[in-house]
Structures are given as C-alpha cells and as structure tokens.
Amino acid sequence: MILADHAECMKSGRAVHAAAKRLGRRVSILRAPPLPTTGARRHFKPKPEREALDARFIDQLKRGAVHEALAWFPEYSRAVVAEMGGKPFATLLGALQALDEDGARLAGEQFGGYAQSSGSGNANVVIWRR
Numbered sequence: 001m002i003l004a005d006h007a008e009c010m011k012s013g014r015a016v017h018a019a020a021k022r023l024g025r026r027v028s029i030l031r032a033p034p035l036p037t038t039g040a041r042r043h044f045k046p047k048p049e050r051e052a053l054d055a056r057f058i059d060q061l062k063r064g065a066v067h068e069a070l071a072w073f074p075e076y077s078r079a080v081v082a083e084m085g086g087k088p089f090a091t092l093l094g095a096l097q098a099l100d101e102d103g104a105r106l107a108g109e110q111f112g113g114y115a116q117s118s119g120s121g122n123a124n125v126v127i128w129r130r
Contacts (some may be wrong), residue, residue: 004086013092016029058123061109062125063108064108066106069093077089105130112124
C-alpha cells in the first residue's frame with residue numbers, strides 16, 4: 001500500500017469485497033489513520049477549515065453517499081493532507097464502491113465526538129448495509 005496510488009488502493013478494497021462475496025463471508029475493514037495530519041504535537045487541534053472538511057467527509061460516509069465521497073475524495077485528501085496520502089481511506093472507499101455497485105444501500109453512524117490528536121482529527125464512524 002505504501003507505493004500504491006489511490007486507484008490501486010481502491011482496487012484492493014474492491015478485491016476484498018469480491019473475495020468475501022465469492023467465499024460467502026462477511027468482512028470488516030478497519031482503517032486507523034486519523035483524518036487530517038497537521039502537526040506532531042498533542043495539544044494542537046486541526047484548524048477549523050480542516051475540521052469542516054472532515055465533517056463533510058464524515059457526513060458523506062454516514063449518508064452512504066459513496067459516489068459523492070469518491071468524486072470529492074482526491075480534493076479532500078489533498079486539502080487535509082491525509083495521512084499516508086489518503087491510501088487507507090481509498091481502500092475503504094473501494095470496498096464501499098463495490099458494495100454500492102452490488103446494490104447495497106449503505107448507512108453509517110459516528111460514535112463519540114470528533115476529537116483531536118497531534119493536530120489530526122479523529123472520529124469513529126461505522127458504515128453498514130441498511
């Protein structure tokens with residue numbers, strides 16, 4: 001994943017879905033990097049404009065707006081300086097795209113608030129089939 005671009009990471013996410021479907025298994029994809037990365041000091045909060053971008057992306061995930069999130073993702077990833085270039089998010093979006101193309105209606109929920117950590121935003125969002 002380190003040398004992959006967004007398209008290759010999304011392809012990996014779609015491959016996870018395809019393998020799970022072929023095997024008749026359920027799969028969970030966990031992605032750990034925080035939302036934006038702006039500094040390495042614990043006491044720094046993300047800037048308000050970055051928090052607003054995160055809120056928009058989180059909203060897209062919660063609404064299951066996969067096409068909207070995919071279309072905006074390159075801009076979002078650059079604007080927030082996403083950790084690892086946004087590659088973990090791209091993998092997640094690839095899996096969500098595959099589910100969406102398979103006809104799954106998706107929804108999500110945020111658990112807990114939006115928190116800061118080392119200048120990054122953190123939110124716990126779970127996405128599932130409706």
